[in-house]
Amino acid sequence: MSYRAPPKAFTIRRQAPVSWFNINQLAATAAKTIAATIVGPMSGRRELMSALDPPDDKRNGYIDLGGYGGKAGSPLWLDYLADTGDGWNATTSVAWLVGRDSLLINRSGKPTPQPVPTGQGELDLEESDDNFVLPRGFMMIAGGDEVYPTASTENYQLRLVQPFMCARYSQASPRQILAIPGNHDWYDGLTAFIRLFCQRWDARRWIGAWRAQQWRSYFAVKLPYGWWMWGIDAALGDDLDPPQIDYFRDVAKSLAKGDRVILCVPAPHWPMGRSDGRNTAATTREMDDKLAIFQRLTTANDADGIKLILTGDLHYYAHFQSISAPGPTDDHEDRNHYVICGGGGAFGLGTICTPGQPVHVGSDRAEPVPGGLFPSRQDSVRLRRGLWRFPLRNPGFCGLLMALQFIALWLISSLRPPQGAQSSWIDYAMSHSLGAFLWEVLKVLPYPSLLLGTAAFCAGFIGFAISGCRQEGSRLMAGLAGAAHAFAQIAGSISLVWLTSQVVQAALGQSINGFMLTMITVIASAPVLFVWCGLLFGLYLFAGHKFLKLHDQEVFSAQGIEDFKSFLKLRVDPEGITIFPIGLTRVARAWRPAPTVKVQPGGLTRSGLLARTAAVETPEGCVRVVDPVEELAPHLIEAPFRIAGRSQSSGDQQA
8 A cells, every 4th residue: 555645734723622502513513413314315425426336346345354464363453433523632632542553551450651752753662461562553443423513524624634643644554544424424414524534546535644445434344363344334313225235245245154243333222222122212223123134144154243343422431241142152252242432532421321231232132341331430420510610611502591581681671660660670679579579570471572482491491301311211301300490590590680689789779870770780690690590501401410311411511521532452363352442531631742843933832832723844754743741641441351253163264
């Protein structure tokens, strides 16, 4: 494979993590989601790609790595990560670790600081009784949602390509990358994903030192020692397109007796399933049906079928394994494994709602592996408490809630002044009790404009609550929680305006006229309502999650948690596959140029660290562009686990 030199000079634009409660972001994501849901299935992008294939093009088969290694017994290493392409710090931290020629990992699971080379070369790390040395992956698998918040050429460039290029700029022997799209990759109809990952031959794109290898949005790879890896494109919940099924049906003809398959899917469905197997949710049944198709295909020619499913979409690490091996004996290394590893760069998601009991995955019954959660449930509970910072993390959203309260007060004032008021509602609030003030408000509530506005406000909160309900949860309870939240927002805001008026009256009532008192009260009420609306929203998310298991995504996306990242290293050898789950509790916050990298004036801060925007020039033989200021300290999430390979009698064991 020929290697192309990356650009010697370019501008780094470090991206902040996606603010999921930003008003513009919410509107843009909602619009693209609706468009993708309606237009995406109608556009048939996957079918078009298949139709445009050259006739009788034999290169459209699987990727053959069966002869990798040069000599029998050589292991093949793979890297797996999913849910990348968010904020710079998290994505670049993971890319920096995956980009190293080798990682030093403590066998007992303690965090192991990775030494930063003093030059552009890589360090020679030595294995010991305490530490593994895990080599780089020959191929990296990106398991879905390669960019956030929505797919576009610019987002891929700034949130995925640049972080990986800065982490691993080039390599003498280039690496390969394969990817499957997740729902965020589909929000533009898969256009940008195809441009980046699905070009042909000389037009194939580079992501740092990794070169794309596929020509469709799904792939099959023949690995050494009787193993295969299949990556499927499930689109946005659509049926599997006929060309994709035909592709894997053709690939299945090449399976040999005893071959085993690793299946990469864009999202898991088993965390939403029921332990008794009687799943009523449509999405869970549909995913079981799709999985059944591949289970049948992977047992062709007496192959052993799917032994490992890898997926992301949920931004944590969770490991499930079949309760017993499918064969006549319960060989622990022959069990089926189901791994969620979505910690490639997107916001950290807690594991509080991850099933703690056996679940059904298709026809299999799987149980959670002790210690196979990252972050742990205890860490997740601690992270949930961070919701008190909701106003600080989401000022625009809190400002919108505050504005809605002021609009409601304006509507109240525009209808009619309260009985006994000299000039305004604020004036009335200053001279009457809270009970009297609330009673006057209730009197004008039946007015159509105010009634419709209040109903729309409450409907929005109720709809939001129901949207955050789990499949097995009560929508009625969720709706009641949303209604209570809306009532608390309205009643609390009116009460706080009254309280602010009392404070202003007591402090300034004797020194300025009534109009100025009213204006000062309105101005003073703004920050009070801002904080109140934000804190109450955070409290609602906390209580709804704790007591009703509502809003599992929003509880953590609202905080934009950069930490708790994860990825996998897989070793394929004659004995089977060994999976090393790697966690990173804290990502790097500060970055500096790597040795001999030149930075244009203005590209460094006063402390000499990389600025938000920096023009850089790379030297000859550049390996990386940036280094973390503080050493990254990855660790084993759980002990490495092995899945046995096919028996010696099943087929040829040569590489």
